[in-house]
Amino acid sequence: MGRRNIEQNSTLSNRLILFVACFASCGVVYALLSAVLTGNRIRNSSVSEFGTLVERGGNGLGSKSDGGCCRGIENLELWGSAVKWGSEFKFNSSEECCNACKSMCTGKDGPCLCDTWVFCGNRQACGSKFGECWLKKQKDTLAPERQEGVPPGEIVGWTSGLIFGKGEGIIGLDTEYGTLHIKLLPDCAPHSVAYILELLSLNHCAGCQFYRAESRGQSWDSEGNHVENAGFGPPYALIQGILEAQGTPFNKLPVEDCPLLRRGSVAWIGPGPEFFISLADHSEWKHEYTVFGSVLPEDLNIAEKIATLPTIPDVWNNVNVSVLEKPVPLLLRRIQKSHLD
Template sequence: MGRKPSDSEQTRWASMALLLIGLASCSVAYMFLSGVLRPANNSSVLKIESLDFDGSGGELSECCRGIENLELWGAAVKWGTEFKFNSSEGCCKACKAMCSGNDGPCLCDTWVFCGNREACGSKFGECWLKKQKDALTPDQQEAGNKVMWTSGVIFGKGQGIIGLETGYGTLHIKLLPECAPRSVAYILELLSLRHCAGCHFYRAESRGQSWDSEGNHIKDASFGPPFALIQGTLEAQGSTFNKIHTEVCPTIRRGSVALVGSGPEFFISLAKHTEWEKSYTVFGTVLPEDMVIAEKIAQLPTKPDVWNHINVSVLEKPVPLWFRRIERVMKI
């Protein structure tokens, strides 16, 4: 049989119960207020499964381009006076080799090469490998026709991912500077503007009956219309757009982000378009888990139109878009 607690014991247990209730109440209040009052943060933490994905189908290894007449600065990890190559491609690949590990940051994210024998003189062949404080805003030393250097940027696994914001969700895009350095440089300019007024999607076409859910073309089906893409413009109001020369490397695959001609028109492909071969500049690729957002935009109400004798589907209401930084990336 249990013993009836004395008055002093009752008082002690009552005090402890009140203390525990008070602590629990404080914890609940803290969690509520921290959720309500947490300051907005434009630099999100991205949790994704496909950090290693580049969407090039192995073709990215063929790409190793830079921008001529450009010298990028940064802390040197290999001194060019003691590290020389016969081509900019060799210099680029040397940097890429230092950024191929499965873990940790890239040891090299910038390469600078002197390839003009006449202008470089004794510096001909010098390959400077460097490390930026911020690879999305590389430190530029000098640019112009008088600059004898060629420079390029490398993004490793989990790096070079930016957010393309729409009202239907954020499309996370892995940039491909080795394939399209000038196009990527323009995207980074838009990123630094912190706005993209005037940028929007205006055309949307589903996969129809020609491609399956993986983007594979169905045997004997037509190649469109519809053409399995969403198309828009990246010309920001208030800024001057300079045409970008075609930079081709990967073929168009599901998720490819490419310029049309010299820009600023661009599209995101919903399917593999091997029939287009390498007609467009692929400067990035949408991470697979975000393609559901692109598919959602492709299903929005459209109206028919004709462009150069080709039937297309134009969005009844354009979808505004803008870019933002992704500061930290976590793999799940």
Template sequence: MGRKYKEPEPTVGNRLILLLVCLVSCGLVYAFVSAVHITNQRPSALKLESLALDEDRATTIEIFEADNRGCCRGIENLELWGAAVKWGSEFKFNNSEGCCNACKSMCTGKDGPCLCDTWVFCGNRRTCGSKFGECWLKKQKDNLAPGRQEAGEVVSWTSGLIYGKGEGIVGMETEYGTLHIKLFPDCAPHSVAYILGLLALHHCAGCHFYRSEGRGQSWDSAGNHINNAAFGPPFALIQGMLEAQGTTFKEIPEEDCPTIRRGSVAWIGSGPAFFISLANHVEWGRAYTVFGSVLPEDMDIAERIATLPTKSDVWNNVKVSVLEKPVPLSIQRIKKRQDI
């Protein structure tokens, strides 16, 4: 009769190997489950004024390259006024983008002040009639308070603003300093129109920051993500509300949504909640309308706000840090700066 094979007794070394295998396996499972849990916090949470990782929107380094694309957006059914620098009856295009780019070409910053800061295009064949394609290039007396001729569904014109070097800068004033913000009307015209409306009120009662989260151990001082670090929390942002008391807020349509960079100022959903990013957030993809950017020299003010005392809260299953004391803010006019 054959001799029965006897299993060898586990040695101490074998036990250690088995233990390590178990630990590594458990760790991988935990990492996978955690990643699924975090990334399932969809941008729908933004309607509850929350920000979290969305893996479906995150792409590769191609996002950064695409950020260099130019914007040429305007507001339909709006005719902006101003002194004409190019008569539309003699200057026509097939689309509004051509008209916008013609204005931009007169505002390169290489030949002194912008000769054109406003474009007006008639693009509705039925209602424009013989004026279809007309592109009027104009110059405002005050491009932070542009003249408006007509607005509404009966208006056939589409209009847009162009801000050149040193122009289109507003101040977000707080007790910790003023954040100078360059507005992007060519990328987010509806958003910028709303900000200019707040500026015209000469007050922003009720506007404030209410959430602050630093860069933690996930991003360096330049806003670059650190390899193998988590994507939050904390999420490297300060978040607030831009809605003046006594006014009726109208949801802002989605506009240009580039990759969020350090200094980006963007809406959460359709507003009026917004945030200023303290880091480059490739992982968020193109999820948010960006309507401006904080000047680099003012980011220390945003960082200061991010260090203020907070308390923990949970929004839509996402852990956040809420300011113990909200920081009031106001929108201020800033004189033109030649160095920007």
């Protein structure tokens, strides 16, 4: 950045004006550079640098732990058949309401008795309903019913969340090499899962594809464990793509739960819609990425197959990467429960 020269015989007033102008110019340049750096999409960056170079949208509610999740979406009222009436069932927090719904899932018998929780946590909007926790059951967990026709400006006091039991909440990413079955995590990343369900309802995903593929190389073993004293790439042990239907507006997703990445983790890059599937455990990336799903173990061989397809070298932000010679198109689709029984 150039500096402005100040003549010795300038008056104090002129010096002050020039100083302020210079300071303001520096601030503008700094802001522009920061915007460029943080606004770079994944094609201009390496995965190991996503957390510092890509703007992360949202409200700062993302977790940095590997523990359990119980999150919902504020200002949303999901409907469904009530299995527990909130007028007689109250809690102090949405997390307690969520856990009450989770307690109705044994994890062994398939679908949960409760798959939707709705908590009234806005004291002003809820009034006498403050603290009510309604536990509900959807007809279709991949297309949950919600309150429609809310007048503009009206505050919805409810916070709602989904719980997917065994065999539920699984979508398919169809490719020419097979279908990747992905278990969605609505209790950890509710906004992300809501976006995926919107994509699913479009019945197409024009523009969705994998465009980068890198094997585990010599840095990770077949189970995804990092080899002692080995580097961390390149290659970076991932396949990367985009989940955005052409012609459909995309809004940046908030930072949600950011556990350590494991083999099979499906995570956003920054605020999306670029994403990647990890082919190894990546503890070196710390808690940088919202994980919204996990590939079923039996399908990881498909991701490994894509990682071995022909690539061409490229350089993103001074980091060597491998880009697919021919991108692999993706199609989102519903998975019938019988497929997983």
